Amino acid sequence: MAFVKLTYQLEGANIVELPTAFIEKYQRLLGDEAADFLAALQAPSQAGFRSNPLKPTLPTATIAQAKGKIAAVPTGYYGQVDGHSLDHVTGWVYSQEPSAMLVGEVVAPQAGEKVLDLCAAPGGKSTHLIGKMQDQGLLVANEIFPKRAKILAENLERWGANQAVVTSESPDHLAPQFPQFFDRILVDAPCSGEGMFRKEPEGIQYWHPDYPLECANRQRKILKSALQMLKPGGTLVYSTCTFAPEEDEQVIAWLLDTYPELSLVEIPKQAGMDAGHPAWANGNPELTKTLRLFPHHYQGEGHFIAKLQLAGEPQVSKRVKQRKGQRPSLTKEQQQYWEEFRQTVLPAYQPERLVTVGDHLIAMPDLFPRDVKVKIVQGDVELGIFKKKRFEPSHALALACQQARQVEISFDDWHSYVHGDVITLTDPPTNGWYVVTCQGHHCGWGKVTGSNLKNFFPKGLRFGL
Ligand SMILES: C[S@@+](CC[C@H](N)C(=O)[O-])C[C@H]1O[C@@H](n2cnc3c(N)ncnc32)[C@H](O)[C@@H]1O
Numbered sequence: 001m002a003f004v005k006l007t008y009q010l011e012g013a014n015i016v017e018l019p020t021a022f023i024e025k026y027q028r029l030l031g032d033e034a035a036d037f038l039a040a041l042q043a044p045s046q047a048g049f050r051s052n053p054l055k056p057t058l059p060t061a062t063i064a065q066a067k068g069k070i071a072a073v074p075t076g077y078y079g080q081v082d083g084h085s086l087d088h089v090t091g092w093v094y095s096q097e098p099s100a101m102l103v104g105e106v107v108a109p110q111a112g113e114k115v116l117d118l119c120a121a122p123g124g125k126s127t128h129l130i131g132k133m134q135d136q137g138l139l140v141a142n143e144i145f146p147k148r149a150k151i152l153a154e155n156l157e158r159w160g161a162n163q164a165v166v167t168s169e170s171p172d173h174l175a176p177q178f179p180q181f182f183d184r185i186l187v188d189a190p191c192s193g194e195g196m197f198r199k200e201p202e203g204i205q206y207w208h209p210d211y212p213l214e215c216a217n218r219q220r221k222i223l224k225s226a227l228q229m230l231k232p233g234g235t236l237v238y239s240t241c242t243f244a245p246e247e248d249e250q251v252i253a254w255l256l257d258t259y260p261e262l263s264l265v266e267i268p269k270q271a272g273m274d275a276g277h278p279a280w281a282n283g284n285p286e287l288t289k290t291l292r293l294f295p296h297h298y299q300g301e302g303h304f305i306a307k308l309q310l311a312g313e314p315q316v317s318k319r320v321k322q323r324k325g326q327r328p329s330l331t332k333e334q335q336q337y338w339e340e341f342r343q344t345v346l347p348a349y350q351p352e353r354l355v356t357v358g359d360h361l362i363a364m365p366d367l368f369p370r371d372v373k374v375k376i377v378q379g380d381v382e383l384g385i386f387k388k389k390r391f392e393p394s395h396a397l398a399l400a401c402q403q404a405r406q407v408e409i410s411f412d413d414w415h416s417y418v419h420g421d422v423i424t425l426t427d428p429p430t431n432g433w434y435v436v437t438c439q440g441h442h443c444g445w446g447k448v449t450g451s452n453l454k455n456f457f458p459k460g461l462r463f464g465l
Contacts, residue, residue, distance in 0.1 A: 006042055008201035016201050021209045022194075026243070029280065033296070040296035045199040048098035048300070050075040052091055053131045054160050056402075056440065059092040061085065072270050073101040075131065078299065084463060086414060090441040091158035091399055096124040097199065099293040099300025103188060103239045104128030106267055106291070106305050111136035113183040114367055118171055118226055121148035123155035125188050130161045138367035139164040140182075142174055146377070153377045157396040160442070162351070163365045166377040171225035177372040178229045183314075186237045187226050189219045195241035195295075195302030212244035219251050227259065232312020235265065239305045243294070245280035248304035252290060253281035261311040264289040272298035276306070329355050337391040338383075345393075345433050346404040351383065359386045395458050398435045398444050407434040407446060407453060414438040417446075420462040423453040 006018035018041065027034040049066075051059050053075060062081060070076030081088050081095040088095070103125050109115045111134045117126045121143035130139045141156060141164055143149040149168035156164045167174065192212045193203045223238065230236055238255075240247050255262055266289040269275060274297060276290030290306040330338065338361060342349060351363030357376075361383040384393040398404070413423050417436060428451045436446040436453070445456035 006038060008198070008204065010201055016204045018197070018204060019207055022207060025209075029245070029277075036296040037294060040294070041198055043198070043295070046078065046098050046295075046300050047080045047095070048076060048078050048101065049081045049093045049095050050101060050128060050131075051077070051093055052127070052159060054135050055092050059087040062087040062093050070098050070101060072273075073098075073105055075128075076101045084418075084465060086411070086438060086441055086443075089158075089418060089461075090438075090443055091160050092441060094124065094127045094155070094159065096128075097301045099195070099298060099303040100124055100241065101128065102273075102291070102293065102303060103186065103237065103305055104132060106239075106307055107132075107184055107186050107235075107237045109133045109137075109139075109184050113137045114181060115139045116178070116182045116185045116226075116229060117141045118174070118185060118187050118222065119143070119189055120166075121145070121152040123152045123159075125186060126152065126156060126164065127159045127161070129186070130156070130159065130164050133163070135161055135163050137163055138365045140167055140178075140368070141165070142167045142169055142171075144168065144170050146375075149377045158399060160399040162363065162381070162400050163367075165365065165368050165381060167374045168377050169374050171222045174374060175225040175228040177374055178369075180229070180231050181369075182229050183231055183234050184237070185226050185230050185234070186239070187219075187222055188239045189215075189222060189247070191215050191219070191240035191242040191247050192244055193241055194243045198295075199301055212242065212246040215242075215244075216246045216251055219247060220254060223251070223255060227262075227310070230310050231314075232310055233314030234310050236262075236308045236310070237305065238308070239303060241301065241303055243292075243302060243304070245277065248292070248306075249276050249278070249281035249287050249290065252276070252287060252306045252308075253284055255308065256284060256286065257282075262308045263311070265307040265309050267291040267305060267307055274298075276304070330361070334361070334386050334391075337386060337389070341384075341391045341393065341433070344405070345435075346397075346401045348403045349401045354383075356386075360384075361386065361391070393433060393445055393456075395444050395456075395461070398442050401435070401442070404435040404442075405429075405433070406437045406442075407448065408437045409443075409453070411438060414443060415465050417443060417455060417457055418462060419464045420455055420457060420459065422455055425451050425453050428453075 066077040066079035068078045087093045120126045120141040126141040146168045153166040192215050264286045274292040275288040278287040293303045352366040353364040382394045383397045436443045447454040
């Protein structure tokens with residue numbers, strides 16, 4: 001089968017070619033289907049977004065622009081998100097390519113469980129998981145690289161998650177801290193990213209015939225660590241955004257051979273979804289329980305997903321109650337400033353556990369163990385900072401609280417608000433802190449002084465339209 005060169009234009013007008021070895025490999029693996037597969041890799045990429053079930057209603061403005069509903073994902077839509085829209089800036093939507101959304105559906109976490117997203121940045125799957133958990137229980141979202149962990153924390157902050165803790169550790173450092181701890185673990189592994197070629201053609205430049213095997217070695221190491229943290233009876237979901245069998249079926253075949261206590265759970269297939277190919281690994285027929293998404297069959301970029309269960313009785317997560325008489329680690333003064341603020345501005349808000357890191361007040365989910373030594377990335381769990389004789393709330397708190405004292409501004413005033421301007425109120429309430437809302441979206445904090453609404457939208461997030 002002969003092909004004309006498959007080329008992609010990079011930013012700056014550079015052209016990159018799909019390597020001949022890549023084309024020949026998939027001609028060999030896919031036979032007659034290869035032409036359709038390679039043609040799909042030349043078609044435009046598929047954009048999608050998910051709505052945030054933690055918000056009070058649907059993001060109707062973004063949904064109005066959608067190109068359709070994604071059948072297998074209750075919160076999923078085809079279409080682009082405007083990064084400067086009210087829905088996006090306030091965390092009512094998350095932009096995610098459609099096949100990546102299947103991963104959260106396969107993990108299927110339940111409210112109250114302990115869940116680990118081990119390779120979590122920038123947070124597409126983490127935001128999906130905490131939404132499915134209805135923000136109850138514990139999600140540990142871990143990312144090895146600190147800079148990417150910060151982006152992950154910002155995305156979970158925008159999502160309004162209360163029960164997610166962002167950590168930045170390598171899997172082998174994390175493992176001894178959480179022995180047999182989690183009900184569910186997701187390993188959305190770093191991979192050769194062949195499924196991202198048409199969306200991000202820059203990745204093509206890193207591909208060489210041995211690259212998938214190099215990635216597979218790293219994936220096996222990560223999985224070994226992940227398994228140390230899984231409870232008996234717990235489930236592990238492994239996913240990649242690559243088509244390479246070395247990183248997909250072959251990694252799962254290795255897992256099943258190495259850990260006889262693991263078994264595959266069938267992933268139901270809907271129209272356009274393929275089963276994994278046993279012949280691309282060791283012939284184990286169980287591999288058909290895994291899921292493959294190819295861009296010539298399913299409207300998305302491509303993914304591989306496997307779900308495994310560890311033998312043993314499933315254990316119910318225990319809620320760790322604060323011991324009687326145990327005090328949160330706040331000084332009497334800090335406790336007073338926080339309580340004054342909470343009772344005046346958001347009396348319905350009751351975080352599970354309060355701790356301080358320096359002057360910062362952090363809300364910790366009860367289920368997060370007290371004695372672990374891991375790097376926690378502030379963001380989604382930060383309530384605010386103690387300043388001289390007062391408490392100043394964080395942006396994360398405005399997005400995470402459901403009910404608060406609020407001041408509603410117009411859409412035009414929202415444009416001024418995200419620009420950092422002081423807003424003049426025509427009918428100002430009494431002086432003090434308010435969550436600024438626009439069309440019911442929590443946008444951030446404002447402090448009313450007379451008829452002025454002082455702007456506390458974070459400087460780093462400000463933009464002009
Ligand atoms: C496929 S991406 C994760 C995407 C993310 N789950 C999402 O949905 O937004 C894989 C992540 O693994 C991280 N990573 C790279 N090397 C790693 C390693 N050795 N151990 C753990 N994670 C690693 C990368 O930085 C990257 O953020």
